[in-house]
Amino acid sequence: MMRSVRDEPGSVRPIVGLALGGGGALGAAHVGVLRAVHEHGIHLKVIAGTSAGALVGAAYAAGLPLAKIDQNVRDADWSVFGRLRPSPRFGLLDSAALLDTIDRLGGEPLIEDMPRRFAAVATDLRTRQGVILDWGRLGPALRASIAVPGVFSPIVIGDRLLVDGGLAANLPIEAAQHLGATFTIAVRLRPEWEYVPVVRSADAIAELETRSDVLVIRPDLAGLSQWSRNDVPRIIDAGYRAAHDALQDWRVTQRHAA
Incomplete structure (x- = not known):
């Protein structure tokens, strides 16, 4: 069970x-998904995202026009994952080179002040909890x-040392439900990206697909490619x-069930 930084009672x-x-870069598919959701007249008030999904989701939750998000995603330099400089701490890589992309994909507001409810999912490095x-x-x-x-x-953040949310929840359905969603549209990208074992992941997805x-x-x-922007236009189209x-x-199924 994931824990929220702020858990509040109430329905x-x-x-x-x-x-x-x-x-x-496969997260660019989320832009196409958002376009399809708009075309189907579905009104979203809750967005939860992990990693690249958090970047795109934050931009949408912050109220950026979909056309602007689309352009920013196409312009983003996804290859920075492979060429960042070493960080003096932990001997790893510094995420400073991604700050420009983050600023373009949502800026620096307070999450609770954004027009739509939003949550990014990370993993507590010490406990491995989401x-x-x-x-x-x-x-x-x-x-x-x-x-x-x-x-x-x-x-x-606070007393936690946080890393990529994919370690705990690469498909953040629980986070969306925590924010109040009673029906969740979940966009799953490649299973190779997930940190959980493939068999366990496949079983979990199979269970999800039986839920109403x-x-x-x-x-x-x-x-x-998930590391290059060359395929981004095709990735967006695939998401759409x-x-x-x-x-x-889904709409056909709902009509038949009515």
Whole structure:
């Protein structure tokens, strides 16, 4: 069970949430998913994201126009994962080179002041538990969520040492539900990106797909790079196609069930 930095009692009204998984440049697929969601007239008030999903989700939750998010994602230099300078602490890599991208994909507001409810998911390095970052400054939360162990230095928030959320929850459905979502559209990218064993991951996804409160979207990203922006236009299109088809099928199913 993941723990929130701020757990508050009380009920929330039923809302649709979006859970965006991680995967480097493959996270560009989330832009296509958002476009399809808009076209289907689905109103989102809750966004949860892990790693690249947190970057795109934060931009949307902060109120950036979808066209602006699309352009920023296309312009982002995803290759920085492979060429950052060593950090003096931990002997790892400094995430400072990603700050410009983070600023362009959501800026530095307080999470609780954003137009839509948002949470970035990180992992407590000491306990290996997922941490839902749903309040405080956006920048540190995003840096924690993308802090891939062995690539970026851990981020300190409060008394926690935080790293990439994919260690605990690469598909942050629980975080979306924590924010109040009673139906969650979950976007899963490549299983190779996930830190959990493939068999365990496959079993978990199979279980999710039988639940009535979760719709799992899996874009076809075969052969596309998660470290280069060269494939980003195709990745965005793949996200759009997968979401469009999944939402159409879901609507048909709902009509037949009515």
